[in-house]
């Protein structure tokens with residue numbers, strides 16, 4: 001069929017409840033919903049501070065139908081490692097333990113704990129849902145914020161001037177068994193990667209691009225479309241890395257121009273043609289280096 | 299955006315016993331929000347919790363789900379499911395639910411697809427072959443890769459319908475009977491629909507066999523007569539009776555139709571316009587329509603070696619290709635350029651492929667006769683003594699056609715540039731036969747008196763009524779494009795108009811029916827299914843809005859090549875009157891149906907459900923979906939992601 005039909009590849013089980021407190025159109029709950037569908041009921045979540053701390057609901061509510069442990073901002077990987085260790089001591093080798101952190105909690109403050117866990121090859125899956133800033137505290141920049149973007153700490157007069165940190169490469173450099181990037185706009189690809197990760201032992205890392213309508217200054221209904229554009233134009237390529245060595249692309253990246261993606265987002269409104277051309281240049285260059293990695297390993 | 303609220307921390311007043319459990323049932327300590335179901339299963343108090351044993355303070359544990367938050371109150375716009383009209387359907391002069399049957403076919407429900415098609419179109423095997431498919435012009439897939447080959451799918455379904463058992467006679471619901479005059483596509487469509495609506499129908503036809511242009515105009519190599527014959531069987535099976543060989547207004551006076559309660563006039567246009575140049579009375583100059591009729595009667599007239607066809611329409615193309623099959627070298631003379639030709643593009647292409655030569659920007663000035671050369675006369679006399687056929691050949695006495703070159707001047711009333719002769723540019727085209735195909739007109743004398751006219755055409759309202767009591771009209775007689783599909787559409791509208799008029803007259807129906815409700819799209823044709831009110835396809839809040847290309851989310855489709863009709867090899871095609879276009883194989887038609895976007899008709903792809911952030915969309919038992927407005931925040935992602943415009947966002951509270 002010419003329509004790409006995905007419904008048969010998305011498990012029907014629902015482990016996330018309605019009534020959660022994400023903003024309309026937010027990518028974060030759809031990311032969690034899909035991940036839990038892929039992991040199933042025997043899952044525990046370690047959750048450092050981030051928007052998801054709110055989305056989960058205030059005490060005494062929880063929007064998850066699996067146990068969720070709220071923890072400090074910098075500790076996602078450490079807490080997940082601890083839960084896993086405790087479960088193992090109790091003889092539970094079955095339950096999947098995941099850390100679920102934002103980009104701030106991953107790229108910045110949580111990086112030390114994550115690097116430590118990866119270096120020890122802790123048996124956890126670390127998910128970073130990346131909305132490219134500290135959204136929960138009101139859109140401050142993180143090292144995941146893309147070049148040129150407005151945030152409250154990188155105002156339009158002084159926009160972000162450093163490129164987004166290459167988190168996937170950092171994790172691959174830890175030689176963990178599995179690292180991948182995924183997108184809420186590609187649910188089948190995401191679910192497949194999570195299922196694959198579940199079947200692997202050791203530290204697994206999955207980086208999910210997750211648009212934030214208020215933070216990106218986009219209309220609510222555009223979030224999926226923009227996440228998809230980011231893949232199609234190679235701003236956010238969908239990849240897998242096994243043992244830090246074997247890189248591969250998991251979907252088609254037709255390489256459409258970045259301009260429509262940039263222009264549709266208010267956070268880039270101050271950029272002119274020259275800046276957009278610069279973004280295009282950087283995307284093209286990074287794509288070449290990714291292609292080299294795919295062809296020749298690291 | 300949520301603000302930075304304190305995250306659930308150590309809580310007072312919460313019993314540690316409420317700590318949640320692992321899926322295995324074991325309690326887990328810490329700052330935990332537990333799964334509510336697991337929390338219910340927990341067996342509190344009995345088992346001491348490790349943390350209390352070690353003196354760790356009690357922690358907050360969740361006890362409810364977020365389902366208590368009615369986040370639906372956040373929204374100011376709400377999504378709704380709303381089926382719409384596809385542009386193909388709107389563009390089809392018959393008004394066929396194309397998006398609907400494509401969907402059924404895609405699901406493998408072929409029989410239902412055929413039935414849906416037959417609800418609107420009585421002659422799908424015919425239109426699948428000869429309709430110029432304006433539906434495809436508007437197909438939303440056109441801008442993505444290539445239009446869906448709707449005509450080819452229709453043809454396969456039409457052929458499958460011909461292979462199915464005949465329908466039982468339609469139950470006779472009403473006492474009234476209707477006369478249909480003329481058995482072309484317009485008359486057949488009207489008769490078919492009226493029979494299905496429960497009326498007694500008699501079709502009067504002056505020719506010996508029914509079908510009109512389908513029978514005596516369109517050549518066999520485009521429409522095998524066997525196909526038409528089987529379509530007619532289905533119409534007969536419904537209970538329609540045919541009286542052929544009867545010219546109404548001739549041997550049968552119009553007054554004889556008074557026994558019927560309504561009359562549908564569909565006598566078409568058959569009088570060939572003359573060439574209007576000296577010499578046109580010479581033998582060897584013939585009306586193109588007459589030649590086509592003769593050949594369709596099974597005759598194979600001798601035309602000589604050189605045939606010139608004058609005209610640029612479909613009749614001209616049919617004449618040219620027929621003459622090629624009769625062994626002639628054919629030249630088509632057209633006074634404007636190729637771009638202005640009224641003939642269908644595919645027809646011109648086929649004619650070129652078959653070796654027809656075109657003289658554009660050329661018009662006849664005089665038909666030239668020829669003195670027979672004495673030496674030939676002797677030879678012909680000898681031939682004639684052997685063979686009657688050869689005797690006929692001796693009647694060919696044309697030398698050719700004196701023509702003039704034309705130039706395009708100012709646009710005329712039709713908007714096309716008027717051709718004007720270029721002085722001194724005359725030239726001779728040799729011809730043994732000249733076929734005249736410069737247009738046809740209605741034989742006004744043959745129509746009942748007092749019919750309101752609109753120029754040459756019979757004037758009718760939207761449902762075919764002439765305003766003269768009991769008389770309705772359609773097809774080429776009325777002011778509409780002269781094509782089979784328009785004829786069928788007008789027959790359908792008139793059937794609906796006659797039904798409505800008779801029921802109003804019988805006092806069984808008010809005249810308040812909103813006709814707009816019956817339309818497919820604001821400009822499209824009417825839906826017989828909607829008139830009957832028995833749509834087999836479950837539609838959600840259908841709206842009479844046409845799905846524009848912008849409403850198609852093409853991100854969810856892969857490119858897929860359109861299947862081209864299989865064509866008979868040229869040598870074989872030219873060898874006789876076998877059908878040239880072989881259409882698609884059933885499996886190719888199925889593949890083609892899968893290319894269809896199903897514009898405006900939910901096909902349960904579930905993308906709305908998958909992308910709903912609020913898990914507010916649920917499957918209903920019947921293959922449809924419902925939105926839980928208690929939780930839907932109105933983000934609009936579902937509607938934006940729906941590939942086919944089957945959802946919409948509406949103002950909350952409206």
Ligand SMILES: Cc1cc2nc3c(=O)[nH]c(=O)nc-3n(C[C@H](O)[C@H](O)[C@H](O)COP(=O)(O)OP(=O)(O)OC[C@H]3O[C@@H](n4cnc5c(N)ncnc54)[C@H](O)[C@@H]3O)c2cc1C
Pocket residue numbers: 428429430479480481482483484485502503504505508509510511512515516544545546547548564565566567587590612613616744772773774775779780781782783785
């Ligand atoms: C050669 C040719 C090729 C064509 N090819 C195509 C094509 O490929 N695709 C397409 O879409 N369109 C085509 N057309 C146009 C199309 O055929 C006509 O638009 C269509 O047939 C009109 O249908 P109708 O029912 O109005 O009339 P017709 O098909 O003309 O039928 C009228 C019938 O009424 C009968 N009749 C007339 N007067 C009386 C009377 N007084 N009493 C009883 N019966 C009477 C006639 O004998 C005839 O059978 C073609 C037309 C011609 C001439």
Ligand SMILES: Cc1ncc(C[n+]2csc(CCOP(=O)(O)OP(=O)(O)O)c2C)c(N)n1
Pocket residue numbers: 049050051052072073074101102103104105106131133134135136137142302
């Ligand atoms: C040590 C510490 N510093 C600051 C905070 C306040 N804080 C809570 S969430 C958050 C931002 C999280 O950003 P990110 O990880 O990107 O997740 P997001 O909110 O964007 O989803 C911050 C700064 C905190 N909870 N703890």
Ligand code: SF4
Pocket residue numbers: 384385386387396397400436437438439446448893894895896897
């Ligand atoms: S894609 Fe299908 S439903 Fe849409 S216009 Fe084309 S044929 Fe019709």
Ligand code: SF4
Pocket residue numbers: 025376377909910911912913914915925929930931932933934935936937
């Ligand atoms: S995606 Fe869900 S929350 Fe958003 S508008 Fe549709 S039903 Fe409502």
Ligand code: SF4
Pocket residue numbers: 379899900901902903904905906907939940941942943944945
């Ligand atoms: S997204 Fe799919 S299931 Fe939902 S309304 Fe559109 S066609 Fe139907």
Ligand SMILES: [Mg+2]
Pocket residue numbers: 102103104129130131132133134135136
């Ligand atoms: Mg963030």
